[in-house]
Amino acid sequence: MFKRAIAVLALSVAGTLCGTQAIAQTIGIGTTKGGATAQIAAAVSKVVSANSSVQVRPQAMANTQQYIPMVNAGRIELGLANVPQTRYAVSGTGMSEGKPNPDLRMIVTLFTFRAGIMVSADSGIKSVEDLAGRNLPAFKSRALGEYIFGAFLESGGLSYEDVSKVPTSNFPTMWKMFKQRQVDAAIVAVGSKPAFDFDAAFGGVQFLDFGDGKNEIAGTYLPGSFLTEINGGTPGEGEGIHTLAFDYALWAHKDVADEVITEVVRAMYDNPDQLKATSPLWKRFDPAAMGKDTGVEFHPAAIEFYKGKGIWQR
Numbered sequence: 001m002f003k004r005a006i007a008v009l010a011l012s013v014a015g016t017l018c019g020t021q022a023i024a025q026t027i028g029i030g031t032t033k034g035g036a037t038a039q040i041a042a043a044v045s046k047v048v049s050a051n052s053s054v055q056v057r058p059q060a061m062a063n064t065q066q067y068i069p070m071v072n073a074g075r076i077e078l079g080l081a082n083v084p085q086t087r088y089a090v091s092g093t094g095m096s097e098g099k100p101n102p103d104l105r106m107i108v109t110l111f112t113f114r115a116g117i118m119v120s121a122d123s124g125i126k127s128v129e130d131l132a133g134r135n136l137p138a139f140k141s142r143a144l145g146e147y148i149f150g151a152f153l154e155s156g157g158l159s160y161e162d163v164s165k166v167p168t169s170n171f172p173t174m175w176k177m178f179k180q181r182q183v184d185a186a187i188v189a190v191g192s193k194p195a196f197d198f199d200a201a202f203g204g205v206q207f208l209d210f211g212d213g214k215n216e217i218a219g220t221y222l223p224g225s226f227l228t229e230i231n232g233g234t235p236g237e238g239e240g241i242h243t244l245a246f247d248y249a250l251w252a253h254k255d256v257a258d259e260v261i262t263e264v265v266r267a268m269y270d271n272p273d274q275l276k277a278t279s280p281l282w283k284r285f286d287p288a289a290m291g292k293d294t295g296v297e298f299h300p301a302a303i304e305f306y307k308g309k310g311i312w313q314r
Helices: 002-023 035-051 064-072 083-091 144-155 171-179 193-202 215-221 258-270 272-276 280-284 300-309
Strands: 025-032 054-061 078-082 104-120 135-138 164-167 186-189 205-207 226-229 242-253
Touching: 025 035, 025 064, 035 054, 035 078, 035 104, 035 171, 035 193, 035 258, 035 272, 035 280, 054 064, 054 258, 064 078, 064 083, 064 104, 064 242, 078 083, 078 104, 083 104, 083 242, 104 144, 104 193, 104 258, 104 280, 104 300, 135 144, 135 171, 144 186, 144 215, 144 242, 171 186, 171 193, 186 193, 193 205, 215 226, 258 272, 258 300, 272 280
Parallel strands: 025 054, 025 078, 135 164
Antiparallel strands: 078 242, 104 186, 104 205, 104 242, 226 242
């Protein structure tokens, strides 16, 4: 009798384990090695893994241009990027000129991402015009950094021909060079960890004003972007300072299973407070806006979920 009970229990446990293995799935999310994108990916991974049967693992690379084609090819399930870069990637224009990625599908519009040009408080640089003659990071052609710096420089009537260009491979390298004062300015996300790190290292930092009413310049470089005033409590913000803003996107390969996509978006929709607790970057995250139109096609499973919640406004 005892042996039979043990056998039944063993079969029950084995069945439970097999069922769990059938449901649980580990997927990757393409991200950068540092900065705001890495913070966002870490938050998504943590919250989704803790609140669903899907375990998400960050796959860190040097820049977005490395993992975008890997998600498009189905080698990584998920990826993160700002909406302008995502639109360029899908269409094969701008930053992805001649290299379209038609198999990317939006699953979550995350929040409005604000990025600007930061300088140290003791640099003597008070405006974009003051960057003339200064050492600035120079990225490879069609890199995101080139587009952001290009937009800011044009807003001040300048171009890369008016500054001293310092070759820079990626954002983490730029931040290292900025901290070591090899360059006089860097691209930093408002409220990100680098912003706080630089503030502590320099004893004060400041974002440069892009200028109000210059949305056309912003939109030319980064389609879908706009300008916003930053006057909060994080390092570098201040009254009358306008910087670039654009939505951030979480996307997937088109063939990622519907049930996986549903698990991911449900975990994020149901747990906004957990996401917001990870970083000030998530302050503006609103579950009701997860299906916001970005100009990029959504995954069918995400559409179905948002329709069920009454937030799919198309």
